[in-house]
Structure formats: C-alpha cells, structure tokens
Amino acid sequence: MEQLTDLKAILHSKRANIYYLEKCRVMQKDGRVLYLTEAKEENLYWNIPIANTTVVLLGMGTSITQAAMRMLASAGVLVGFCGTDGTPLLTGTEIEWFTPQSEYRPTxxxxxxxxxxxxxxxxxxxxxxxxxxxxxxxxxxxxxxxxxxxxxxxxxxxxxxxxxxxxxxxxxxxxxxxxxxxxxxxxxxxxxxxxxxxxxxxxxxxxxxxxxxxxxxxxxxxxxxxxxxxxxxxxxxxxxxxxxxxxxxxxxxxxxxxxxxxxxxxxxxxxxxxxxxxxxxxxxxxxxxxxxxxxxxxxxxxxxxxxxxxxxxxx
The missing domain is CATH 1.20.120.920 (CRISPR-associated endonuclease Cas1, C-terminal domain)
Structure with a gap:
C-alpha cells in the first residue's frame, strides 16, 4: 500500500489527470481509490491514480464512500459534484468544492x-x-x-x-x-x-x-x-x-x-x-x-x- 506520506510526491502543478465520472461508485479497495461501473453481466473496477490527479468531478448518478474521500484528501485531490458532462456545477453559478483538509499547507x-x-x-x-x-x-x-x-x-x-x-x-x-x-x-x-x-x-x-x-x-x-x-x-x-x-x-x-x-x-x-x-x-x-x-x-x-x-x- 502506498504510504500517506508518499501521496503528494508529485507536485500539483505536474499532475496529469482530471477525472469526470458519471453513473458509478467511487470507493476505496485494497489501498487504492477505484470507481465501479455496472455492466450487464459484471461489475467493472477502474483505478484512479490519486497521486497523479488534481481534480475529480462527480457527475450524474455518482456516489463516493467516506474511505475513498479520506484517501483523496490525503493526496490533496479536489472533489466536486457537477451535472452532466461537468456542467453545470451544483450551485449553477459557482464551484462547490469538497476541499481536502491539511494542517500543513504553506502559509x-x-x-x-x-x-x-x-x-x-x-x-x-x-x-x-x-x-x-x-x-x-x-x-x-x-x-x-x-x-x-x-x-x-x-x-x-x-x-x-x-x-x-x-x-x-x-x-x-x-x-x-x-x-x-x-x-x-x-x-x-x-x-x-x-x-x-x-x-x-x-x-x-x-x-x-x-x-x-x-x-x-x-x-x-x-x-x-x-x-x-x-x-x-x-x-x-x-x-x-x-x-x-x-x-x-x-x-x-x-x-x-x-x-x-x-x-x-x-x-x-x-x-x-x-x-x-x-x-x-x-x-x-x-x-x-x-x-x-x-x-x-x-x-x-x-x-x-x-x-x-x-x-x-x-x-
């Protein structure tokens, strides 16, 4: 399992990924953050490389577990709920973010x-x-x-x-x-x-x-x-x-x-x-x-x- 102290090894300005997800469930499994999609015959799991991710946008039909949110917070990943295809966001006019908490951000x-x-x-x-x-x-x-x-x-x-x-x-x-x-x-x-x-x-x-x-x-x-x-x-x-x-x-x-x-x-x-x-x-x-x-x-x-x-x- 990746240590929490290693999750921020990649600077945010160098991270490569922005995820937009819909009709899935985001969860923590075996020390990783995954999203689960339901197919006709089986459920499919896909990994989110959180140490290389800046933002996760959760669209229509999504949910997220507390354990997954805890891991995303530890890696400094911003999570927001939004509408179809990333727009509009829930307030309709502004961004509503769940901001991962850290007591050690720079002052x-x-x-x-x-x-x-x-x-x-x-x-x-x-x-x-x-x-x-x-x-x-x-x-x-x-x-x-x-x-x-x-x-x-x-x-x-x-x-x-x-x-x-x-x-x-x-x-x-x-x-x-x-x-x-x-x-x-x-x-x-x-x-x-x-x-x-x-x-x-x-x-x-x-x-x-x-x-x-x-x-x-x-x-x-x-x-x-x-x-x-x-x-x-x-x-x-x-x-x-x-x-x-x-x-x-x-x-x-x-x-x-x-x-x-x-x-x-x-x-x-x-x-x-x-x-x-x-x-x-x-x-x-x-x-x-x-x-x-x-x-x-x-x-x-x-x-x-x-x-x-x-x-x-x-x-």
Missing amino acids: EYIQGWLKFWFDDAQRLAVAKRFQHARVQYIQRIWDKDRELKAENFFVDDSAIASALDGYVNSIDTAQKAGDLLQREALLTKQLYRYAAKTTQYSDFTRDHQGNDVANGFLNHGNYLAYGLAATTLWVLGIPHGFAVMHGKTRRGALVFDVADLIKDAIVLPWAFVCAKEKMSKQEFRQQVVLKFTEHKALDFMFEQVKQQALREDLL
Missing part, C-alpha cells in the same frame, strides 16, 4: 496575499499584472501550437494582433476593477468573433444557457479551467474569496480570476474547432485536458499566483 502565500489585498490600489495592480500575463500566454500558446495554426488560428493575424495590442494599452489606464472587467469583456468578444469566423461557425452569440455546441463546449471547458484554478489556490492555501478583479463580495471569485489566465488561450479556440469537427463532449474534454498538459497550464497558474503573493514591491 507564506496567504500571508503575502493579505498584505496587499486590503489596499484597493495594490489589489488593482495585481489584477492588471494578471491581465498582462493572460495576454502574454495567449500570444505564446497561439504562436507555438501547430494544431491551432493548422486550424488557421494565427496570433499575428491583424484582427487578433490589433485586439491584443489594444487591450494591453488599455490595461494600465484602468482606474478600478470594473474598468478592467469592461475592457476584458470587449477583448473576449473580439476573440469569439475571430474564432467563429475562422471556423465558419456562423451567427455565434455567447450565451451561457445556449444549446448550441460551441456554447456548450465553452461552458464545459471553462469549468475544467475552474478546476485547475481551484486546485492552484487550495495547494497554495489562498481562500477563493480574496479576488482581485471579479468582486470582493462574490464567493469563489478568485477562482475566476486565476482561470482567466488560460481560458482564452486554450478553451476558447478549441471549443470552436471541436464544434466544427462535430466532436462529442468527451472528445472535446480529452482535447482540452491534453492541451492543458501540453502547454503546462497548471504550472503557469501556480507561477502567476506565487509571483503576485510574494512580490516585494507590493508590500
């Missing part, structure tokens, strides 16, 4: 975060740095991803270059978080327009309740990004309520701030490409998780949050 990051968080100007400065990092990540990923280029997504396209340059120039002039949110919304609309045109997805309108494939994939991919963001914050010991951009009174808003670092670079283009290719939700999910891993999205989130928490010039 330096929450202490650093709180040193600036109560100052409006410093909190806005961090929000701006997040937005600059977001744009740089888009530019880097779209520039080097050969599959995206094959789908005619080019970061040096005049429409994209103009949209990103315009947003970068507007970030530092924002006077409050609300200004950033308005300008960020404009950038995202421009990216939607470019992606829809590139993939010939006609008459696209972003609608979180929409029934079309692209909107469904965007919702689903965003929830996967929220899982990575929640994992990052849990590991670093920073509560989700200490947001820098999405609102001080919105519970869980920091998850949205951190997820925004990678959503436009990865989730947005692949939602449209996979919709064009008529992929299933499972195929889309696999593609997005593959790209998260390929482009080290979790590493990037950790790096950005740690940098802002420990910045000496904000103290």
